[in-house]
Amino acid sequence: MSNFFLLLQQELLLTAIIFVLLFVKLSAKEWNGKTVLSLINILLVINLAAGFFFKEKGTLFGDMYQTNDLLRLEKNILNLGTLLISLQAYNWLLKHKHAIEFYVLMLSTLLGMYFMLSSSNLLMFYVGLELASIPLAALANFDLDKKRSSEAAMKYIMSSAFASGLLLFGISMIYGMVGSVGFAEITAAASENPLFLFGFILIIAGFGFKISAVPFHLWTADVYEGAPVAVTSYLSVISKGSMLFVMTSVLFTVFSKLLFQWYNIVAVLAVLSMIVGNLFAIRQQNIKRFLAFSSISQVGFILVGMSGANAESYSSIIYFVLVYLFSNLAAFAVINVVSEASGKENIDDYKGFYKTNPALTWVLAVALFSLAGIPPTAGFFGKFFLLLGGASKGNYLLIIVAALNMVLSLYYYLRIIKAMFMDANETPVERVALNWSPKISMFVCVAGIVVTGIISGAYEYIYSLLK
C-alpha cells in the first residue's frame, strides 16, 4: 500500500490541491480575490517543486499505470508550464468571478494528462485523455460574456468528441485483434494485418487531432482565436506538449514493429503541417490566430524529429517541447497583458509597440526569434537537434522541406518584429502597467529561452534518461 502512495505522489498532490480549491469555493466565506490567487500560485509552486523530489518508479493497478524518471520529468515540464500560465492569467482572473473554478477545471485536465502519460494500457490512456479534454471545453468558454468564446467551446467539444469517437473505435479494433488492451501485449501482437493497421491509423488520427497536425488541425485556429488567452496558451503548450510526449512514447515502443508505416505517416503529416501551417500563418491578422498556425508548423517540425525513431530524436522532442514552452509562453504572456489592458489582438495593433512598451517588445521579440530558430536562443538548438535526429534516417527530402519552411517562417516572424519596432502608428497600444505576476512569468520564460539553449545540461539530462 505504501507503494501506492509513493508511485502516485504527483497525482495525489494534484488531487489534494483540487480538493483544497473545491473547499475554498464551497466555504461560506467570501474570499478576497488576491488572497485566493496568491494561495493558488503558491500551491502550484509547491506542486512544481515537489515534483523534483520524487524518485520512485514502478507500476500499479495490474500494470495499467507506470511511472519512472522520464515520466516524472515530463510531468514536471507540464507543471512548470501550468504555473507560468497561471501567473500570466493573474490579472484576468482577478476580475473574473469564477477564478477558482478555472483552476479546478484546469488542474483536472492536468491530472488527466498525468494519467495519460503514465498509462501502460489503452483504456487508462483513453480515460486520461478524456479527463484532459472535456474540461478544456468549459475553459474555452470562460470569457462568459463573449460570444466567440462560447463558439470556440462548442467547436472544441464537437471536434473533440468526434476525434475521441474515432480513437475509441481504433482502440476497440486493436482490442479485437489482440484480445488485450495492455501495451505489452499489443507490442507483442502488432502486425501488418489490415484491421490492425486500420485501428492503428485511427489512433494516430486521435493523436494528430490533439497535437493539431494537418489535416486534423482545422479546429485549432477558431478555438485559439475565440478562447481566452490563458486557455489558448494552455491548449497550445500544455495540452499539445503532453500529447506529443505520449505519442512519441507510444509510437517508439508500442508500435515499434510498424516502424515503416508510422515513419511514413509521420513524415507525411510533418510535411503537410509545416507547409499548411506556414502558408496560413502568413495570411493571419489576428495574433492569436497567427500563433495557432505557427504552432501547427512547429508541430510539423517536431514530427520531423520524431521520424528519426531513435533515442536522440526522442530526447530532441522532449527538449524542443521544453524550449517551445518557454518561447510560446513568453509570446502569450505579452499578448495576454496587451489583450487584457487594451483588448487589442491584431498584428496591426502592435505597430509602434516599441515606442510605448520597449521591455514588452523585447520579450516578444526574443520569443519570436526563438520560435524562428535564431541563435543564441534555445529555439535554434531545439530545431537543430530535431533536424539532426530526423536526418539520421537519411530522408533528405523531409529535411529540405523543413529547412525551406524555416526560411518561410522567418519571413512572417520578422513581420511582427518589424511592426513592433519600425512601423509608425498614430494610436499605438498605450503603456501597459505590469504587476509582479506576469513579470515573474516573463522573466522565467526569457531566462528559459536563453539558458536552456546555452547550458547543455538540459538536453544531456533528458538524453541520459533515455539511453
Next chain:
Amino acid sequence: MNYSSYIALIPLLPLAAFVLLGLFGRKYFNRSAGIIATLFLLIATVLSLYTAYQYFFVNGKVGDAYQSITALNYTWLTFSENVSIDMGIMLDPISVMMLVVVTFVSLMVHIFSLGYMKGEERFATYYSFLGLFTFSMLGLVVSSNLFQIYMFWELVGASSYLLIGYYFQKPSAVAASKKAFIVTRFADLGFLIGILILAFYGESLDFNTIIQNLTTQQSSQFLAITSASFIGISALTWGLVMVFMGGAGKSAMFPLHIWLPDAMEGPTPVSALIHAATMVVAGVFLVARLFPVFSINTDALTVVTIIGVTSALFAAIIACTQTDIKRVLAYSTMSQIGYMMFALGVSGYSGENGLGYTAAMFHLFTHAFFKSLLFLGAGAVIHLVHSNEMKDMGGLRKLMPITHISFLIACLAIAGIWPFAGFFSKEEILLAAYNKSMVVYVIALLTSGLTAFYMFRLYFSIFWNKEADAHDHHGEGTFSMKLPLILLAVCSIAAGFIHFGEYVSSDGKALPSEFHLSFALAPLALGIGGILLAMWLYKTANDKPQRLATSLGGLYKAASKKFYIDELYLFITKKLVFNLIGRPAAWIDKNIVDGLMNSIAAATGWLSNLIKSLQSGKVQNYLLYFFGGIAALVIIFIYIWKP
C-alpha cells in the same frame, strides 16, 4: 607555448562589451559607450596580434608545415553516443589571419564611429550591436566544428540584421535588413543541409575528423559518401555544393547577391565592417576551411569557379553604372569576392598547385584593408555632403585632403597598381587562373580592367569633376575619423609586401612567391588603361559619359537596372512562393500556354477558394476533412504504400 590562457578573451571581450552596453548602456554610458567598446576591442586586437606573433614566429612550424592547433576545446553537449558537440578554438594559418583582420578592421570601425555616430540617440545601442557582431564573427573564424560555425554563422546574420536595420525609422533600411536576413537565411538552408550530409557521412562534426574521414580514400566514410548518390550526383558533391550555397549567400555571390546593394542602407561604418572585411568573406573562409575536402571533388570546385567568375564579371559591369557611391562599393566587393572564390576554385591541394588557395587568402587579407578604407572614406564623404549620390559631390579634394589621399591609395590598391597591396594579391590570383584555365584568366583580366575603370570613375567623380560648393562645410571630421583612414592606408600599401605564401598555404608548407615581370604587364596595362579612360571621362565635368551611355544604349540600361535580377526575384518570391500556387508543374504548363497574367489570376483565385473552403468556420466541414484525412491515410498505407 600555451594559448589557452588568453585566447578565449579575444571573442569574449566584444561579447562583454555587448552585454555591458546592451544592458546598462542607455542608462549609464550613453556618452562613454564608444570609448568603452573601443578599449575592449583594442585589447582584443592586441591579443590577436600577439597570438599571430606567437603562432607564426615563436611556435612556428612543426616539421616544415604550420599545424592546426586546438587551443581550447570544451565538450559542450553530448548529443548521442558518438556525436558530441564541442565549442572550441582552432588555430591554423587562416583562422589566425582572420583573427587579426577581424579585430583590426573592427577596431578601425569602432574608432571611426566615435566621430561619425556622435550625437546619435542610440549611441550605446550601436556600440553594443557592433560588439555582438564582432563576437559572432570571431567565434565563426575560430570554430573547430561544423555546429559551432553554423551557430556563429546564424548569429552573424542576426547581428548584421540589427546593424543594417539600425536606422529603423527609415523604411528602406528596414526593408533592406529584412531582405538581407531572409536571403542569407535562404542560402543558409543549403548550408544546414550540407552540414547534415557531411556530418552524417563523415560521422563527426569536428573539422579535423571530418576532413580526415572524407579525404582518406580507403576509409569507410569516404566510400560511403562517394557511392551514395542522388539524381546521379554523389553525396559528397551534394554536401559540398550545399555548403557552398550557404557561403555564396553570405558572400553575396551570383545569384544570391541581391541583398548586398540594398544593405548599404545601414550606417556606413557598419558597411565597412560587415560588407568589406568580415561577414561577406565568411563564405570564402568557409570554403577555405573545408578546402581539403573540396580539393578532392572536381565537380564542387567547378561550381565554385563558375559562380566566382560570373560574380566577378557581372558585379564589375554593374558597378560601372551605379551612381550611389556606396552601391558602387557594394558591387565592387561582390566582384572582388568573386575573385577570391574562383581563385579557390582553380586551386589544387598541395605544393605549386595550391597557389590559388594562397592567393585567395592573400586577396582576402589585402582586400579587407583597402575595401574598409574605401567604405570609411565614403563614410567621411557622405558625412560632409549628406548624400550618397555622385552628382552631389565633386571637387572635394581640397576640402578633405586626408580622405582624398587615403581614398586614392585604396583605389590604386584595388585597381592593382604596383606597389599597392592589391597588385600582389591579384597577381597571384591571375597566375593561378592562368595555370588552370585560359577562359577564367581572360575574364579575370577583363574584370581587373573594369575594376580600375569604375573605381576611378568613383574617385574622379567625388574628388575632381567640378568645383566644390564651399558653403556650410564643417571640416573633414574629427581626429577619430582621420586616424583609421591613415592607418588603413598604411596597411593598404604595406600588406602587399608580406610574403604571404610562407605563412598561409593549403597544406601548411611554405609556398615561395614568384614574381614574373612579363606576366604582370598585361593586368597593369589594363589597369592603367582603365584609369586613363575614367580620367578622360570623369575628371572634368562634361557630357562624354552621357554620350557614351546613349551610344551603348541597351546594355547600359540593362546593367543599371542590375540585369533585372531584383525584378526576377520579386516575381518569383511574391508571385510564386508567397502565394503558393498549387502544382508548380501544372502552373508552368499553363503559364506557357495561356500567358502569364491569366494563370496568376486563376491560381490566386484557386488558392483563396481553397483557403476559404478549408477554414470555413463550420465544424461539420472540419470533421469532414478530418474523416477525409483518415480515409486517405487508410487507403494509402493499407493498400498502396507497403513495405
